[in-house]
Amino acid sequence: MMGFSFAVSFGSEIVLTRTTHQTRLINSTTHHKNNNTLAFNFSNHKDIHTPIFVSKQESIQFDDRKSPNQVKEEINQCYELINRLGRGIVYLGSSRMDSTHSHYVQAQHLAKEIASLLECTTWSGAGPGLMDAVTQGALLAGKPVGGFKIGREAGEWTSSNFHPYLPAENYLTCRFFSARKHGLVDAVVRNNPLDKTAVVALPGGIGTLDEMFEMLALIQLERIGSKHPVPFLLMNYDSFYSKLLDFLDVCEDWGTVSKGEVASLWKVCNSNSEALAYLADFYRISSGDTSQKNETKLHSTHDLIS
Structure with missing residues (x-):
C-alpha cells in the first residue's frame, strides 16, 4: 500500500x-x-x-480569464444579426460535400423551396459544402440569408473569416462555438404563433451531429426558449441516417430513451417533397396559398419583362 x-x-x-x-x-x-x-x-x-x-x-486566477466576457459579447452580436435579418430556417449539415454531390443538389433545391414556402430568412453555417448549397438555394428564391460562420471549416474555405459572396453585414464569424450555437438556437425561436421557423438537419459529420443533438435535447427538455413548437426535420437522403435511427431504436430497447420519445421530437424525411409537405401541414399552408404565391411571382416577372 x-x-x-x-x-x-x-x-x-x-x-x-x-x-x-x-x-x-x-x-x-x-x-x-x-x-x-x-x-x-x-x-x-x-x-x-x-x-x-x-x-x-x-x-x-479567475480575474485573468477574459473569455466569458468575450463570449457574452459575441452572443450579443449574434442576437443583433438575427434581429436585423429575422428568424427562420436553420440548416445543419456537412461542409465537405461539393457541388457535384447529389446531396448538394437536393439541399439547394430544398432551401429554395422552403424559403419560398415559408417566406423567411435562411440561416446556415455560412461555409462550404451543404451550407453553401442552402445559401445558394435561398438566394435563388430571393429571400434573405444569414450565417454564423466559424474561423476554421473543413473543406475548401479552411481558416477563412470571410464569405466569398455574402454581404459582410449578413454573417458573423464566431470565435466561440458556444456563441455560435446560441445564435443558431435563437434563430429558430417562435414567440409569435405567426413566426415560421424550423431546424433542418442535412447529412453531416461530427459537427453536424453535435449541433443536431444539442438542439434536439433543448427541444426535448423544453429549454430552447420558444413559446411555440419548433419543427425539426431530419433529411435522410439515400438512407444516410438510417443506421443512426437504428441505434436510437437500440437505445429504446435498453431503456436509455423512452419508447417513441425521439420520434416525437423530429420528422424523418426521405425526400424534399416529404419535408415540404410536412412544413406546409405544420404551418397550415394550403396548396391554394402556394399556387397564389407562384401566380404572383409569375405576374411580377411578366411585369418586369414588359
Whole structure:
C-alpha cells in the first residue's frame, strides 16, 4: 500500500509529499517550525518524500480569464444579426460535400423551396459544402440569408473569416462555438404563433451531429426558449441516417430513451417533397396559398419583362 504525508502550509505555498511504503496509522504529529508547516505522518517507516509545490497565486486566477466576457459579447452580436435579418430556417449539415454531390443538389433545391414556402430568412453555417448549397438555394428564391460562420471549416474555405459572396453585414464569424450555437438556437425561436421557423438537419459529420443533438435535447427538455413548437426535420437522403435511427431504436430497447420519445421530437424525411409537405401541414399552408404565391411571382416577372 502507498503511504502519504500531508503538509499544510500557512504561507504562500502548499506542500504535498507522497511516499511509497506500507502505512500504519500512528497518533503522532510533528510541528516543523522552520517552514511554518504542520505535517501529519501516517507511516512508521523511513520514507522517501517527493514534494509537490502548488502556488496559490498561480493555481487560481479567475480575474485573468477574459473569455466569458468575450463570449457574452459575441452572443450579443449574434442576437443583433438575427434581429436585423429575422428568424427562420436553420440548416445543419456537412461542409465537405461539393457541388457535384447529389446531396448538394437536393439541399439547394430544398432551401429554395422552403424559403419560398415559408417566406423567411435562411440561416446556415455560412461555409462550404451543404451550407453553401442552402445559401445558394435561398438566394435563388430571393429571400434573405444569414450565417454564423466559424474561423476554421473543413473543406475548401479552411481558416477563412470571410464569405466569398455574402454581404459582410449578413454573417458573423464566431470565435466561440458556444456563441455560435446560441445564435443558431435563437434563430429558430417562435414567440409569435405567426413566426415560421424550423431546424433542418442535412447529412453531416461530427459537427453536424453535435449541433443536431444539442438542439434536439433543448427541444426535448423544453429549454430552447420558444413559446411555440419548433419543427425539426431530419433529411435522410439515400438512407444516410438510417443506421443512426437504428441505434436510437437500440437505445429504446435498453431503456436509455423512452419508447417513441425521439420520434416525437423530429420528422424523418426521405425526400424534399416529404419535408415540404410536412412544413406546409405544420404551418397550415394550403396548396391554394402556394399556387397564389407562384401566380404572383409569375405576374411580377411578366411585369418586369414588359
